[in-house]
Amino acid sequence: MINTFILRLFLGAIALFMAAPLAVVAGVSFNERKSLSFPPEGFSLDWYAQIFTEDSWRSALFNSVGVAVGASSLAVVVAFPLAWFLWRFHAPWARIVQVLGLAPFILPPVITALGFLSFWTTAGSYGQAWTVVISHGIFFVTLPLVTLTLGFEAVDDSLVEAAATMGADDRTILRTIILPLILPYIISGMAFAFVLSLNEYIVAYMAVGFTVETLPIKIFNSLRYGYTPTMASVTVLFVAIAVVVFGLIARFGDLPRLLGAWRHDDDS
């Protein structure tokens, strides 16, 4: 039928548009020589090895991963008590704190970045490596906050009431009922924050751009001096990490629901 054909064509065009730059980057990353050419000439995995063997790329990778681990943990540590409080208690003023937690993600990132730059210079800690962990932790607090809020909403009230009737206090309920139920939401929130922190450029650059080189900062700096194939292999690596992480979330969790869809069997 003509309609199905147009539909397929449209979806195919979108898929091509989204995949094209990644495909070309993947292609040039396999070039044998240090040239930017596509289709690739020869085949080599040297540029992937270089991420781990050349000191400057390896240390940038370690910096990025270290920052992302620290920042995503901090984001969860800040978001968890907030989401729990909002779920447990009736306190309209707490909405203000919730909005503060959502704000960094809605505002243009340049603003948050500039805020951190002024803050760390005023505090006298400008350029210290740990400042970027805190900056990213706050910047990405929105992600675990959103997933955890969804997680708490999904907790069956009757379980909590049953436990309370049997004499369990808040702490026991939290440990024995809530935590196991919302663990998937903690993990997915942390994973979202981890991947985004790994990729984040402007906040990291304004906080520690001149002292700590993360991978996005290193690539941007190298771009000014021309092209090296390692940029391409790092891009492919980052796409692969994102696909694996989001794929795992989808495999073990309910991705459409996390992104705001209602399952129709929930409606009743």
Add this chain to the structure above:
Amino acid sequence: MKIKPRTFSDYATIGFPAGMLMVFFVIPFGIMIAVSFFQRVQGAFYEPAFVFDNYARFLTSFFGGILGFSIGLAALVAVVSVLLAFPFTYILTRMTRRTQVVWLVFLLSVLSLSEVLIGFGWSTLLSRTAGISNLLVALGVLDKPMSLSPSFGAVMTGMVYQTFPYTVLVLFPALSRLDPSLVEVARTLGSGPVRSFLNVVVPALRNSIVSTLIMVFVFALGCYLLPQLLGKPSHWTLSVLITDQAIYQSNMPFAAAMAVFLVLVSLSLVAISLLYGKKENAA
């Protein structure tokens, strides 16, 4: 059941997140606003003062040009993105759950990609030696390969690439919650799939479309690297200029003043879009 917080330990749980957000988000914001009134010192950084010089520079034609360009570009990007993403998301939400998940994983991966990497990807795709112009030569459309960036088209393409997955994810909840019987009724009454999409789905989600347009506009306004990597200096936007003033020109007070301006624009737009979104949810 929710209760009112009473004891100290009840309040203590929110104390930590509230404190962290206060110290590391609200205070930096406050400092930034303060700095926007400071005076720049040549050779040094800045000194405390209370001057409106940095805001007065908004009245120059240089700033006006950049502001006009940024707003026009972000608006164009938002319109193109929503035009592409709305039908796409509608189709997506009608697909099997499995296919939806595959698309969502792919779109999330692109969305999380650093602007640095998107800029690098597109500049490679548009380059002379590795880009699509080689394909056009092979097809006989072009005589010899050429570089397609930097150019306005490259900036637009890169930004639509970046905003498209975001637009899909913003539209996804509303479209996946759309009552399928609406369309079924239209189909039963004899309108074709395209007509029922245009006459039933689009009007039903009018408010969502408006609020998505605004959200994507704000998102595009925040794009800070693509105009720099894929465009000429004449394609720089407010976000690029803020970064440039803060880092390379060491003019923090002016950068801060522009940032305060950008916050006000973004916040008022987000507030409008939330109001629109509310109306529809209430209906």
